[in-house]
Amino acid sequence: MSKWNDTLKLYDKLVDQCPDFKRKGKSMIYTSANGYMFSLLNKAGEIGFRLPKPVAAKFMEDYNTGYYYSYGAKMKDYVLVPESLYTNEALLIDFLNQSYAFVMSLPPK
Template identity: 65%
Template sequence: MNWDKELEFYDSIVKDCNGFERKGKKMIYTSSNGYMFTLLNKAGEIGIRLPKSMAEKFMADYNTGFYYSYGAKMKDYVLVPKSIYNDKKVLVYYMEQSFTFVNSLPPK
């Protein structure tokens, strides 16, 4: 894994999204309404927080599972498989859906 390359890729997806920007220097994430909703862990894996029904469909459609960061299972997060990294439109769609989801939650 090339951390700089993974960070550059994550940043390129976030840049294509509407309404939010990347945060953090060591812990890379996006947040809104007091909630983180995407993460890039130290293993260079991307996680997206989705509502339960959408998360289940995402995991079934893309043959993936839950997202882990620093050894902990992240509640409501799915692991973005490398197999869809070449389809940035899909990644942007799900990140924007995640943004909408956290903005529907009560503010923290």
């Protein structure tokens, strides 16, 4: 089993516990709402959440992580979810729901 497949299983498990949205994509895995993507699983098997700037800054400080990159590009407002949090599903679900709430607060695209 590859890291990407293991992370995909975790990502799907997290999204399945959030009734307001569904996982999208076949090769590029993501969630979106209101015209914005708000979580991603990149080809490196890394998960990123889109968060408001103050929440993102605190997340990066609290969990010793940084910005999220996909296809070599820094993703605006995204934080890299560190693998050390992969076992804390409740925390990840909370941040995934915060990510959803953030894009729902933006003007629709």
